[in-house]
Amino acid sequence: MRSLQDTLYNWLTIKVVAEARPEDKSAHDTMKLFEGILLEDHKLSNIVVSKEEPMYYVEYEKDEERHKVRFPIELIDVMLEQIQNEPDKYHNYE
Template structure:
């Protein structure tokens, strides 16, 4: 099983891409995969994201307790920026 921190990082990174590219089925499916890992394997509830420069904050409940993790915006947005800078490499296959 992946660590919670790694799963949150991967989920947030692809969530940013999926929200920017709602027609990208691969991004949507990958986001759902990581979300299911967070819920089913790590038992998280009430997952939410806020963005306050220079960080993204992910809040969630686990075992009845509220937790908050933070990730630098530039680290999370790197995949989306790469897609924007080189769109020819990231086709949307349906």
């Protein structure tokens, strides 16, 4: 099982891509995969994402306690920026 921090990072990174590319089935499938790991393996609930320069904040409940972690925007948005800068390398296969 991946660490909670790694799973949150991967989920948030692909969530940003999936939200920016609603037609990208692979991004949505990957987001659901990581979301399943968060919910089933790590037992998180009530996950909320907010963005306030220079960070993304992810709040969630685990073991009846509320937690909040943060990730630098530039770290999370790097995959989306790469896709946007080189779109011919990232085709949407259905």
